[in-house]
Amino acid sequence: MARAAVAYVCEACGAVHKKWAGQCSACNAWNSIREETAALSAAAPAGKALGAKRGRRVPLGSLAGSEAPPPRAFSGMGELDRVLGGGLVPGSAVLVGGDPGIGKSTLLLQAVARFAASGLPAIYVSGEEAPAQVRMRAARLGLVDSPVRLAAETNLRDILTTLEAEKPGLVVIDSIQTMWADHVDAAPGSVAQLRAAAHELTAFAKRRGPAVILVGHVTKEGQIAGPRVIEHMVDTVLYFEGERGHQFRILRAVKNRFGPAGEIGVFEMTGEGLSEVGNPSALFLGEQGEGAVPGAAVFAGIEGTRPLLAEVQALVARSALGTPRRAVLGLDGARVAMVLAVLEARSGLSFTGHDIYLNLAGGLRVSEPAADMAAAAALCSALTGKPLPPRAAFFGEISLSGAIRPVPQEEIRLREAEKLGFQVAYAPSRVKQTAESGISVRRIADLPDLIDTLFEGIPA
Template sequence: MAKPAPAFTCAECGASHKKWAGRCDACGGWNTIIEEAPLSTGPGARSLGAMRGRTVPLTQLSLSEPAPPRTVSGLSELDRVLGGGLVPASAILVGGDPGIGKSTLLLQAAAQFARAGLPAVYVSGEEASAQIRMRAQRLGLADAPVRLAAETNLRDILTTLDAERPALAIIDSIQTMWVDQVDSAPGSVAQVRAAAHELVSFAKRSGTAVILVGHVTKDGQIAGPRVVEHMVDTVLYFEGERGHQFRILRAVKNRFGPADEIGVFEMTGAGLSEVTNPSALFLSERNTPVPGSAVFSGIEGTRPVLTEIQALVAPSPLGTPRRTVVGLDAGRLSTTLAVLEARCGIPFAGLDVFLNVAGGMRVNEPAADLAVAAALLSAREDIALPADTVIFGEISLSGALRPVSQTENRLKEAQKLGFKQAIIPSRTKAGNTAGLKLRQMADLTAFVEDIFGSPKTP
């Protein structure tokens, strides 16, 4: 019988290869191709259909089941991102840059859940138990009934968790876990995948909620195989700038609640404190109106959030002008500049363009297009926009302004913070906005003429 040919699969994208290579041609990942054990295809092999297994029970789609029970931690921002609280037997992956505060957040969460009556275990593969106790004393959590362990051997960890059966287990981090059945170093693709599979299986089997901490790459993605993100129920990213006190916990996947929900925290000397009104915090340093500043009313999950978009336009001494973007998609900036030049006749050639979202916030929705254009034009023309104006709307390639979703929630948040008028696309159903003046624009050309008049030449 001929020996089955080996199969090689990329752990990042799942692409198949005939032989091993250092780089995957499909996704470009390095050292992600691993050998998979091939299925037996010889004469003695039996198909799965020929084997007798147990009958899987089937249910009706229309069958109604109660919502999964949840435990509220007391950290309202964390509970919001989780979809209303912690679900038993759930697997949660938390990623973020080094030093951003992941361990601090999870230690505070473990203390809150333990005080709420959930037996919690915190297992660290990076720090000794004494170091975790020092952090807990600094955060004022030394009296919390959280049990600690410093271990990297996954077999010993699972044996301990099987014996203790806590309601919550935090593993910090998944890249430090070592599975003795896998012949590779901790942190490798095979080790991370095997460790995550064992921990997720334990969560489903025992009913323990497991939170995994994951390191991120320089691109901001969680290190290791992407299959880990598919295994878990919830994927959270802890974002923020090192030199800024604001931290944002963002859900990018959640089987028990809405995705793209955010929780806002502020890093203080006593740990992370919740920010219940992020709009007011992001706009707190905005005093007198200055050129290049526009207020955008966005939606993050189910929450409306107002942020300040800042732009700076200056003559460039370089042959190729710079385009620097922080907190926004660089592709959206390029598209907005092209539409301004092609549809409105406003060139940005020979000008450096710098764009930033204040407060370390990241904006991903197309509704920010009109606010970005307003900030760019305000900086270019050196004309400050009115301080009591909020702007949102999507710009199409033809220059038309398109309505966006949840307009009423955006306007209510702006009205609550004292804004008097809003610039929005025409044909927008605004609902009840008493006390808020609406200026509706059909296209970008009408917006430029109404707000800035005739643009000057650079």
């Protein structure tokens, strides 16, 4: 006999509390605790989760083995296959998150059509849109002749029964927040329903072998809504990023059990759907890649395994406010604040009384410390009003002492800059360069050395 019990569950992290509170003590999120009803078994012994019954012994093995890599299905979309680690692995569970209207459904409809055209039986289950709406999108994208089977359903039991009978190779669930399991006494979209639906669909993928792609909503902070345990259940977590004012979108692998995390794929939003961007560096450099405008510096970065050049733009202006404004887009605001502090303390430059705006062109987001030198060069150029040398790229981490520290994969960064026609690279002093490299490397030891090299000393 089961009895109903009330639990208070945090929607952000899934922690269970005995009573309601305004802030979750596990993840410190505010107003995230919701009351839920759970069924507890009266037969469970008090103080013992599993009781006294003994289970079977689990066979143990060694780390040695010669298993072949898992087979993969290819969509033909190189950017998507790259982010997935080289293709879609059968039996894997993939979670895709992104802002509303960013293009998640468009991307997945194009992807499932490509997989189906390559011979992989595919089913698209929509819990948010009617079949007519999905067909209208397919007509706009030119996919009406694709062999994709479509369903509009939210009942998880009916969906799993259908999938068991149809035996597809790929299933897309759009979205996981709309799924409803009838054995869980909670509203759709709640923590209990999300956890149950994700568990059942992931278990189905492991048990029957199809790849399952789940679409997830995101919160206003940009994180996938629901408990973080969902991200631990699946094999791959992808974030679809981009600004609505820009035409391109970035698909980023945050977690991937079958490939490198941090890998990105770049797409361009057009009237006929999402198209792949073969050379994203040229897109992110924009028209100011020559560095003729003060405050523009080109950063040679690495996203996953891909080298990527992007333009860092800085604007320093006199402030009429008592507290000058600091606005940072695309870079880590904490690291930019540190770079400003080191510039003032170690180089003699003063940004006091100035508003500072720092932007990464094209809406790209970069978090690696190697962008420190490019940000420092752009800020110094904007403050002095002197443009940086043309066709120059920058990379290097700045320490609190003002020294320029080495960064990983320096040779790959140099090759990408050389391929795009850059003639000089400002890099850490210990950078290694091959003899056949056609790009000139200026080795920078610290921030004063950088300023002396670029501006012939600190302006008066």
